Amino acid sequence: MKYFYKNIPHWKNDELIKSLDTFKKIYESRPIKNNIGGMQFPHMFATYFILKKINPSFVIESGVFRGQSTWLIEKTLPDSKILSIDIDLTNREYISKKAEYSNLDFKYHDFSNIPHDTLVFFDDHVSHYERLMQAKFFNIKNIILEDNYSESKGDFYSIKHSYQGFGFNHNYKFISLIKTLYLFFNEIIKKIFFKNYNISKDKIISRLKDHKINKNDFNNIEKNIDIYYEFPPIFFHSENSTKPMFENKNFEFEITKEELLNYNHITYIKLK
Numbered sequence: 001m002k003y004f005y006k007n008i009p010h011w012k013n014d015e016l017i018k019s020l021d022t023f024k025k026i027y028e029s030r031p032i033k034n035n036i037g038g039m040q041f042p043h044m045f046a047t048y049f050i051l052k053k054i055n056p057s058f059v060i061e062s063g064v065f066r067g068q069s070t071w072l073i074e075k076t077l078p079d080s081k082i083l084s085i086d087i088d089l090t091n092r093e094y095i096s097k098k099a100e101y102s103n104l105d106f107k108y109h110d111f112s113n114i115p116h117d118t119l120v121f122f123d124d125h126v127s128h129y130e131r132l133m134q135a136k137f138f139n140i141k142n143i144i145l146e147d148n149y150s151e152s153k154g155d156f157y158s159i160k161h162s163y164q165g166f167g168f169n170h171n172y173k174f175i176s177l178i179k180t181l182y183l184f185f186n187e188i189i190k191k192i193f194f195k196n197y198n199i200s201k202d203k204i205i206s207r208l209k210d211h212k213i214n215k216n217d218f219n220n221i222e223k224n225i226d227i228y229y230e231f232p233p234i235f236f237h238s239e240n241s242t243k244p245m246f247e248n249k250n251f252e253f254e255i256t257k258e259e260l261l262n263y264n265h266i267t268y269i270k271l272k
C-alpha cells in the first residue's frame with residue numbers, strides 16, 4: 001500500500017492554499033531561521049493548519065530540540081496550555097515563557113486528569129506503534145505524528161512502515177553499538193554491586209530501534225483509528241505521498257525550493 005487513509009477530514013485544497021498565504025507571514029517571524037534537524041516549512045505549515053482546525057485546549061509536545069515547534073504551537077494557539085517534553089532540554093534556543101517543560105518521557109507523566117480535547121504532537125523519533133498504544137492508554141485522541149517515514153527511510157518504526165509491510169531495521173554505526181553494550185554492562189554491574197539499584201531500562205531500550213516485521217501491527221492500529229490523514233506535501237514528493245497542494249512549482253517564497261520539498265508524510269490521527 002502506497003498510502004493509507006481513513007475518514008479524512010473535509011479540508012479542501014483551496015482552504016489549505018489560502019491558509020498557506022497567511023502562514024507565510026507567520027513563518028517569517030520564526031525564532032530559528034535555519035532549523036536543521038527540526039521541522040521545516042511544509043511540516044510547520046501542516047502543524048499550524050491541523051492545530052487551528054482541532055483547536056485543543058491542551059497540547060503535549062514530545063521532542064522539543066531547539067524549540068521551533070514549541071514556538072509554533074504557542075503562536076498558533078495562544079490560549080492553549082502546553083507541556084513540552086524532551087529527554088534532553090539543553091538544545092533549546094527558543095524557550096517559551098508559557099509552556100511547561102519536562103525531561104520525563106511522555107509515558108511517565110500523570111495524564112489522569114487532562115481535557116478531553118488534548119492533542120499530542122510526537123516529534124521524538126520513538127516508535128509510533130509504542131506511542132499510539134501509550135496515547136490510547138491515556139485516552140488522548142488527537143495525535144500528530146511529525147515524521148511518518150516511508151519504506152526503509154527514517155530512524156525508528158513508523159505507521160507507514162507498519163502498513164507498507166516493513167518492520168524497521170536500524171543501520172547502527174559500530175561505535176553506537178559499542179556504546180549500547182557499554183551502557184548495558186554498566187547498568188548490570190551496578191545491579192550486581194548495589195542490590196537496591198534500579199536498572200535504567202530506557203537508557204538501553206531507547207537505543208534499540210529495530211522492529212521485526214509483524215503483519216498484525218497495522219490491523220491492531222487500524223482497529224483503534226477513527227481518522228487517519230497524511231497531510232499533503234506542497235509539491236509532488238513521491239508515489240508514497242498523497243496528492244500535493246500544487247501541481248507545479250511556481251510558488252514564490254523567500255525560502256529555498258529544497259526546504260519547500262522537505263516532507264515526511266506528517267500525519268493527523270484521531271483515535272476512537
Ligand SMILES: C[S@@+](CC[C@H](N)C(=O)[O-])C[C@H]1O[C@@H](n2cnc3c(N)ncnc32)[C@H](O)[C@@H]1O
Nearest residue numbers: 038039063064065068069085086087088123124
Ligand atoms: C527532531 S528533534 C525535534 C524537533 C522539534 N520538534 C522542532 O521541529 O524544532 C527530536 C528531539 O526528540 C528528543 N527525544 C529523543 N527521545 C525522546 C523521548 N523519549 N521523549 C522526548 N523527546 C525525545 C531529542 O532529544 C530531540 O531533541
